[in-house]
Amino acid sequence: MVVEHDGTERRAALDDVDRALVQALREDGRATLATLAGVTGLSQSAVQARVRKLEARGVIAGYRAVVDPEAVGLPITAFVEITPLDQSQADDAPDRLRDVPGIEACYSVAGDANYLLLVRVPSPSALEDLLGLIRREASVSTRSTIVLRTYFDGRPVSP
Amino acid sequence: MVVEHDGTERRAALDDVDRALVQALREDGRATLATLAGVTGLSQSAVQARVRKLEARGVIAGYRAVVDPEAVGLPITAFVEITPLDQSQADDAPDRLRDVPGIEACYSVAGDANYLLLVRVPSPSALEDLLGLIRREASVSTRSTIVLRTYFDGRPVSP
DNA sequence: CTTGAAAGATGAACTGG
DNA sequence: CCAGTTCATCTTTCAAG
Numbered sequence: 001m002v003v004e005h006d007g008t009e010r011r012a013a014l015d016d017v018d019r020a021l022v023q024a025l026r027e028d029g030r031a032t033l034a035t036l037a038g039v040t041g042l043s044q045s046a047v048q049a050r051v052r053k054l055e056a057r058g059v060i061a062g063y064r065a066v067v068d069p070e071a072v073g074l075p076i077t078a079f080v081e082i083t084p085l086d087q088s089q090a091d092d093a094p095d096r097l098r099d100v101p102g103i104e105a106c107y108s109v110a111g112d113a114n115y116l117l118l119v120r121v122p123s124p125s126a127l128e129d130l131l132g133l134i135r136r137e138a139s140v141s142t143r144s145t146i147v148l149r150t151y152f153d154g155r156p157v158s159p
Numbered sequence: 160m161v162v163e164h165d166g167t168e169r170r171a172a173l174d175d176v177d178r179a180l181v182q183a184l185r186e187d188g189r190a191t192l193a194t195l196a197g198v199t200g201l202s203q204s205a206v207q208a209r210v211r212k213l214e215a216r217g218v219i220a221g222y223r224a225v226v227d228p229e230a231v232g233l234p235i236t237a238f239v240e241i242t243p244l245d246q247s248q249a250d251d252a253p254d255r256l257r258d259v260p261g262i263e264a265c266y267s268v269a270g271d272a273n274y275l276l277l278v279r280v281p282s283p284s285a286l287e288d289l290l291g292l293i294r295r296e297a298s299v300s301t302r303s304t305i306v307l308r309t310y311f312d313g314r315p316v317s318p
Numbered sequence: 319c320t321t322g323a324a325a326g327a328t329g330a331a332c333t334g335g
Numbered sequence: 336c337c338a339g340t341t342c343a344t345c346t347t348t349c350a351a352g
Contacts, residue, residue, distance in 0.1 A: 025224035034325080042339070044340095045339075049339085062187070063224050064223055065219050065222050067184075067220065068219075071173075071216065072317075101317065104313065104314050106309075106311050107306045109306055111305070116304065116306075120316050150264070155262065157233065157279050159281055203319095204319065
């Protein structure tokens with residue numbers, strides 16, 4: 001964030017080198033400084049300084065291994081739309097669901113439902129259990145869409 | 160994959176150490192062998208051999224930096240359900256959409272729609288453009304759900 | 319599992335806009 | 336002063352024993 005003279009704040013724009021680094025690290029989160037230096041034409045130290053700044057600014061929020069869900073015993077993936085049963089109730093579904101195992105992502109959305117969850121479970125019956133838990137825990141109704149196949153996921157997207 | 164005596168194949172099950180490694184690398188994709196050795200109680204070399212096997216078996220499919228979409232100029236996220244206009248047409252939507260910029264994920268689903276896409280764009284008008292492109296390119300109708308907020312995403316999930 | 323050599327990351331001192 | 340470079344040192348990785 002950069003504070004302007006008029007007091008407004010803005011995110012410092014990324015230059016071409018930053019974009020190249022972000023792109024490269026999206027494709028390979030373990031790319032070495034030497035590789036990144038080669039890609040950008042900068043020295044390793046300069047690249048390191050850049051990457052550190054991108055991390056500090058939150059542009060790069062972290063690094064993750066991409067794990068095959070089937071290989072770790074979670075072959076069933078589903079999207080679950082949830083809607084509060086009582087709209088007058090406190091709507092703290094994300095807080096309540098944050099630590100429920102099997103829920104990988106939680107988005108609030110503009111549409112029929114209030115929230116959309118991405119869940120992964122070992123079996124259909126485990127999905128039933130999880131849906132029951134979600135309904136009870138967050139006082140919501142659910143509408144699920146089973147994922148049959150993931151064609152691609154986390155594909156790098158450039159602006 | 161392990162071939163059993165009866166000829167069936169199964170994925171070799173992960174033991175506790177493998178699970179701990181996968182978990183640790185999901186949380187920090189750049190964890191060093193020394194760190195992983197500390198977590199598991201194994202030597203660095205043993206850990207390295209394990210991680211290599213997990214990578215070779217495809218349990219760990221790769222490593223990626225987690226990038227803040229807003230910080231790279233993609234503040235609008237949406238889920239787009241797509242349904243072929245003509246069910247008798249060849250259904251190769253994933254292939255056709257694979258290289259369209261802005262599409263981060265593509266799943267085939269069991270539900271009203273055939274496929275579900277996750278897209279990221281710089282602006283509402285860019286979303287209109289992208290939806291038009293998707294409709295033309297894949298001969299589909301679309302139904303979009305805008306993401307208002309991402310509460311959490313990619314949370315490590317254990318089996 | 320241990321070990322030594324190669325590769326990578328880090329920080330200090332230095333250079334130019 | 337900021338961003339980048341080079342160089343020396345330390346850490347991590349990797350393959351051989």
